[in-house]
Amino acid sequence: MSHFLSQWTVKHPWLLIAISLIIVLVATIGAKNLWVTIDYKSYFGKDNERVLIQNELEAEFMRDTNVIFLVSPRQGTIFDRGVVEAIYELTEESWKMPLAMRVDSITNYWHSWAEGDTVIIKPLLDKPRNLSDEQLAKAAKILRQEKTAVDILFDQNAEMAVVRVNVELSENAIDEEPVVAAYAYDLLQKYKQRYPEIRFFVSGTVIGDQSFAEAVFRDAQFLTPLSYGLMVILLVFLLRSFSAMLLTLSVVTLSVVFAMGVHGWIDGMLNPIIAASPYLILTIAVANSVHIFTSYFQGINSGLEQRHAMQESLRINLQPVFLTCLTTAIGFLCLNFSESPAFRSLGNVVAIGVTAAFFLAIFMLPSMIILLPGRVKKAPIRFSGAMTWLANSIIKRHRVLLLSSGAVAILLIAGFPKNELNDVFAHYFDETFQFRQANDFANARIPGFHRIDFKISSGEQDGISNPAYLNKLEEFAKWFENQPDVGKVTVFTDIIKRLNMNVHQDKPAYYQIPDNREEVAQYILMYEMPLPFGRDLGNIISMDKSATKLTAFIRQTSSERILELTHAAERWLEENTPSPMQAKGSSIDVMFSYMARNNIHSMLYGMFVALLLISIILIFAFKDFKLGLMSLVPNILPVVATFGVWGYINGQIGLSAAAVACLALGIVVDDTVHFLSKYLRARREKNMVAADAIRYAFNTVGAALLITSIIFVIGFGTLAFSPYLSNSQLGSLTAITITLAWLADFLLLPSLLMLISKK
Incomplete structure (x- = not known):
């Protein structure tokens, strides 16, 4: 088969080039359907349990789609007159933000207190320029004691204030969010210039979504030229042929274009994960051309005529190149076991690109070489001289190498347990993103940026007025507040207890839940009546007053800890409350934490499937059961050892790290296949x-x-420079795996062959 195909390819170069270009051109038309998503939910399936819980929360209460401004004076506190006036102005201008529905800050925080038999409910810091120094100091003192303001609207040391703007997006969020974000960025710059003595930051879910789009474009602007530049330098240096470099890049580029075009026809969605596929294809597809060129140059250097040299190159490389492309595609296709649609799409796109790279390298590349006589000149193969010395050294010391390889593997794998699951949403972006800067700044001062939300239902309309329900809700809130790493809990009962105290002339003894259901209902009505637009309780109580939202704000911690707290809270509700009150926790942090953990489990299963399929393929290809199984040793060890190395140098495992095992396994098998195919031929x-x-x-x-x-x-190392954490981890871990796999194939594999040959 290989003999026939090699002859046929050499005889029909123009036909093969024409067919290849037509197919790529048709696929390329699909690129017009590519589009960039800014929705973090693109990482989750539509039937994902935590997404459904989150959707239910957003449907029941005001959706927490927001822009958050942070205001921090370089000297003094946020209650200094100049800072308060800046916060007031920012609050007022935030109402002009497109689609703004609610704005919260210390200057429009509604405080309630008793004056005789009357309960007053109004902001303490409204129009601060009209307040005397004494009024300003009094308001600051009161706010510092407000449980529903401290650690939510400002930190305990009064060094940072929060201006939270909730926006209501329609189904055209992909068009609306950039407009909202642009207004927020303009407002940020405006206040930085107006108040240089104050630091301003911007964050929120809208800015987080925009950071996804920004990550895609920044990778495209930086990594694309970097990847191509490095490929040009490496290929010219290693192949010692400018023509070989150009032809290789042509094949690789067409492979990328074909894959992205097909993705456009199938789906077209791009997020930072899927957008990394061109760099992966670019790196992987180069290998096929290198093997074709290397064997071709060896034939030319041995005196073969150009067509005969190419025919021989195709004959001896067809099977190993096919096998390596097949195993690589299997590795990436096993990403379909991932919990995340983004990784499933990544696997499919790269598998398509790898398949295209095989056909282009086998049919189009040889055709172009043949049609350029004299241009692709014979070149001495770099590193050829060192290979003979290396082979002799390994053969002579194979026993020592086996023992030392085992010892090093054990040492590296010992670092595996040092890894921990940590997939904090804000840390998906490096410190160059404004979103990350703002979140780091805030998390150092308040526990308000990582949260777990619960919809606690009463089971009946107007049931939140039931004292029995409120007492259980209060009990749950107190339990949550006492948990380690929980910094703050916001709960509806805090408002009811405060109003009960106000009605009784602010006597502290009445800071408790009333025993009368009708009394609670009156308090709710009394509180909401004077509130202006955008200041009602719709963010914490449902429209029919059958449920409330409880939010636990978590201090900076790991994903594993967030999951532990979520599970513990869900268990407490199951064991201590009636069935209508039992609920599941949700939030962006919870969703991504579950995704990261579940992705590890699904990718382990995917790796097992990939391993099984690759084992069967190699056994049949090599026609040797023992050799096929033995070939897996130098491929499994590097994957496991990589996570040991990662445990020593980093230890943080996120969403993308789980996918490395599958895709890396498919790639590292390539060297083993090529080495064993030549060994068996000999x-x-x-x-x-x-x-x-x-x-x-x-x-x-x-x-x-x-x-x-x-x-x-x-090539994979360039991904380590991505400002997007998932791509950076993916690149770093894969580069480490390939390095260890190369060492295993050059040192461990020959030693194993020597051992089994003697047996």
């Missing part, structure tokens, strides 16, 4: 003993494997 066709077959494998394919490994490591 054993079966040339009747060489094991030692000579190992020398033959090193001399024929060793240089190409070193070249492709260098390209893989540097």
